[in-house]
Amino acid sequence: MILQCNDLVKKYINKTAVNGINFDAEKGKIYALLGPNGSGKTTLMKIIAGLVKPTSGTLTYKGNPIGVESKKRVAYMSTEPFFYNFMSVEDVGKYYKDFFEDFDVKRYEELIERMELGMKDKTKTLSSGLAAKLKIAATLARKAELYMLDEPLNGIDIIAREKIINTILESAREDSSMLISSHLVDELEKIIDNAVFIKNGSVVLYGDAEELRASHGKSIVELYKEIYA
Amino acid sequence: MEFDNNIPIYLQVIHDIKKDMVNGVLAMGEKLPSGRELAFKYKINPNTANRIYKEMEAEEICFTKRGRGTYVTEDKEKMKNVREEMAGSLLANFFEGMRQLGFTKEEVIQLLENKYDANNKQ
Amino acid sequence: MQWVKKMLKLMKYEFRKQAFSKLIILILVGLIEILFFFGVVTDNEEMIAVAMGFLAIFTGGALFFLAFESILTYSNDLKQKSSYMLFLTPNTSYSIVGAKVLSAGLQIILAGIVFFVIFAINGGVLIVKYDAIAEVKKMILQLADQFFQLKIRFTDIASVVGQVIISWISTITVAFFSITLSTTFLANKKFKGMVSFIIFIVLNVLYNKITDLILGDVTKYSANVSTYFIGNSIILLAAIILTYMGTAWMLDKKVSV
Structure with missing residues (x-):
């Protein structure tokens, strides 16, 4: 068990984003975090990443609280672009190399080329599609233990999606885990191990994807439509 | 490959691989892609890919040489069985469909005689 | 290291x-x-x-x-x-x-x-x-x-320069502290900037009051100006350390970005 959440709660002044989430993640598995905007999946990821502090509940990474040690091994990719404006694609690589021991420069270069980005491109001039690809390249070039990708297919054109899914699969190793959230459930359906359906800040359905399909007699996409209709 | 949402993914991939084995695309004794390569090829979860090989090994249509990979069986009997099995389930569906349309056995045979060659010319 | x-x-x-x-x-x-x-x-x-x-x-x-x-x-x-x-x-x-x-x-x-x-x-x-x-x-x-x-003169100048630098640094750490404190309970609301500024002013006033209490009037030190500056610098240093630790602690435990 690489990650354990118990009764995790995050309250803001005007809303409760996470309302008692219990969730465990095992090594070597890909989890889909499913739910519409505002359901709490992004907040959950940010709490695990250490960017948001929970109101109550416990969260441990390999038995320890979130902190410097977990940040060394957790690679989080947010939905929004977050690179410094003054940086070039190459600078982003250097930054990651400076701070993350698990960053693989060769793989970064390979991914940049695959995504058809240029090392000298400035982050602020990138179109939203290319910026999204840069985020993925930087995050997946790390050999992390836990990857958290928030909407990795957002802003990616249909043709490039297959490339992205392949890149994600390449990083899905036996010793790593992935949390992927996406609206595009059908693109993810085949590659996930487990599905976690989040609604209004709590988990409403959870389990092995194949078992869920079998026991409910429908695909994950259809389950999604049912739950959130 | 297009997936049917109502059938487990791993079964569909196994079916696809069996098809390749039966029609010769995958020769007997040929090396199969690794678990990860299989995952990439079909765009499926790597754990599912491993499970696929486990299931196929249990059915004895492939075997693993430790450290070398997974290979198609060299057992001709086995292959014949798989071939017949796959034909059998296609036939079962066909017979059921024809039965629902109200065809008798003779009519079915007649239709097969007439349509088979014409169909195969395509 | x-x-x-x-x-x-x-x-x-x-x-x-x-x-x-x-x-x-x-x-x-x-x-x-x-x-x-x-x-x-x-x-x-x-x-x-x-x-x-x-x-x-x-x-x-x-x-x-x-x-x-x-x-x-x-x-x-x-x-x-x-x-x-x-x-x-x-x-x-x-x-x-x-x-x-x-x-x-x-x-x-x-x-x-x-x-x-x-x-x-x-x-x-x-x-x-x-x-x-x-x-x-x-x-x-x-x-x-x-x-x-006269080396004494040099110490005078050095202590003035030192104090100016430390004073600038304390301005920065107190500002960090003020911003962090208001972020803790206001997140990114519109008037957070104003609240930060008010906290900043309050802290500076507090600092001046404490300094007066400890050191007394500046004029008492006309013979020994550098003593005053050194004393002031020590209090400033304490302020820097306190606001630095406070800022880091809040960032660690309370602030969500």
């Missing part, structure tokens, strides 16, 4: 966030210096006076701007999405804030040195050129003499 390397890396990026403005400052100073030297070469006293005037104003403005920029960078780091870049890295909030304070302090010291050198050069050029100001020249050389003879 690993930790030192991490701090240096953090500081490197703090500098880079603020590199562009340094470039602008350098260019502007360069332009003023060109004006000055042009005036010297063409014997245009008005031009020289204007250039020196600009330089004096500019020095004050630039030093003030440096402190302000460090504070603005911190505020942006809490507000914008690029904050993820910083807070996702495996660094404690103590390292992060520490690196900011150190890079701000370093920039101020460096700027101070650069401006001092420029003034010295300009002053030197003027003295050499205008023998007519022999009076001034004599006075300056006499001062320099006394300066080097």
